[in-house]
Amino acid sequence: MTERPLRxxxxxxxxxxxxxxxxxxxxxxxxxxxxxxxSGEDAVRLATRTRPDVTLMDLRLAGPGGGIDGIExxxxxxxxxxxxxxxxxxxxxxxxxxxxxxxxxxxxxxxxAGPPEELFRAVRAAAAGTMGLAPEVVxxxxxxxxxxxxxxxxxxxxxxxxxxxxxxxRAIAQELFVTEATVKTHLIRIYRKLGADNRASAVSEAVRRxxxxxx
Numbered sequence: 436m437t438e439r440p441l442r443x444x445x446x447x448x449x450x451x452x453x454x455x456x457x458x459x460x461x462x463x464x465x466x467x468x469x470x471x472x473x474s475g476e477d478a479v480r481l482a483t484r485t486r487p488d489v490t491l492m493d494l495r496l497a498g499p500g501g502g503i504d505g506i507e508x509x510x511x512x513x514x515x516x517x518x519x520x521x522x523x524x525x526x527x528x529x530x531x532x533x534x535x536x537x538x539x540x541x542x543x544x545x546x547x548a549g550p551p552e553e554l555f556r557a558v559r560a561a562a563a564g565t566m567g568l569a570p571e572v573v574x575x576x577x578x579x580x581x582x583x584x585x586x587x588x589x590x591x592x593x594x595x596x597x598x599x600x601x602x603x604x605r606a607i608a609q610e611l612f613v614t615e616a617t618v619k620t621h622l623i624r625i626y627r628k629l630g631a632d633n634r635a636s637a638v639s640e641a642v643r644r645x646x647x648x649x650x
Contacts, residue, residue, distance in 0.1 A: 440467035441562045444487040446478035446508065447471075447524075448497050452547075456491065456524075459551050466558065475503035482512045482519060488562045491554075492541070494525035494532060506539045513540030518601070520561035524554065537635025540601065543567035565647075566599050566638060587628055587646060594621045595641045598634050 443460055445468055447453050453471045460466045470485050472478035475496050482490050490512060496505040503511070509521045522543035523536045536544055543557035546569050557567025587595065590611075597607045604622075608615045622637075631637035641647045 438465075440465050441488040441558065442467055442469045442485075443558065444468075444470045444472065444478070444481055444485060444490045446473075446475070446481075446490060446496055446505070447493040448473050449493075452493070459554065460491075460558070463555055466555070475505065475508035478505075478508045479503075479511045479515070483515050486516070486519070488520070489558050490519065490521045491524050491558065492521050494523050494527055494536065506535050509536065509541050510539040513601075520564075522557050522561050522567060533639075534633060534635050537638070538633065542601065545569045564600060566642070568639060568642065587625065587641075591621055591625050591628070592641075592646055594618065595625060595637060595646060599638045599641070599647055 443466060445453050445456050445460075447456065450473070453473075457468045457471070460468050469487055470481045472481050478490065478492065478496065490509075492505045492509055494505040496503075496508060505523060505525070509523070512519055512521055520542040521540065522545065523541045524545055524547060525532070526547050533544055542561040543566060545553050545557045545567065549569050553567075553569050557569070560567035593611060594607060597610055602610065604615050604618045608618045611618070622634075625637055626632060629637050629640040631640055638647065
């Protein structure tokens with residue numbers, strides 16, 4: 436029995452961009468575009484109604500008369516449908532934008548100028564429950580030199596993997612059968628060892644070091 440293609444919602448305020456993305460994605464046997472949104476509000480509405488496997492979201496999404504941007508749309512989608520993967524597609528690869536996207540709940544971040552293979556990889560990774568970050572994006576978040584006292588313990592690696600899955604502190608505590616206070620202690624140590632200041636940059640640094648593998 437053949438597996439069904441991954442169902443994708445495209446959210447971008449430029450019709451030409453949406454058409455190009457649809458052509459690229461529909462050209463892959465395992466990917467299928469099921470809906471398009473031209474504004475943040477439409478993206479949220481369609482995501483909750485059609486339940487795509489992945490929403491491909493333009494970071495600077497606006498739409499007629501303004502409206503919410505891609506960051507806020509992502510935050511609302513993740514809030515209304517926890518676990519629904521969103522991948523940011525944008526022309527902007529600055530550190531602040533990447534961090535904002537990850538903190539909003541995005542599971543991937545790729546650049547419009549990048550090769551199509553990076554887009555396909557990010558979509559598939561997000562659908563599989565992992566994170567898809569373009570190499571340029573990872574480079575914006577990392578750069579720390581690894582020394583012996585920065586090596587993560589096995590339990591800290593477990594915590595980072597759960598972070599990458601988007602789990603909250605409470606959910607991580609339940610998964611590992613520990614208290615939330617213990618999880619917070621682990622996070623403090625993880626941030627210090629990885630030179631990170633938030634969950635998104637910790638995950639990205641772990642990816643760079645090979646602690647987490649992107650599929």
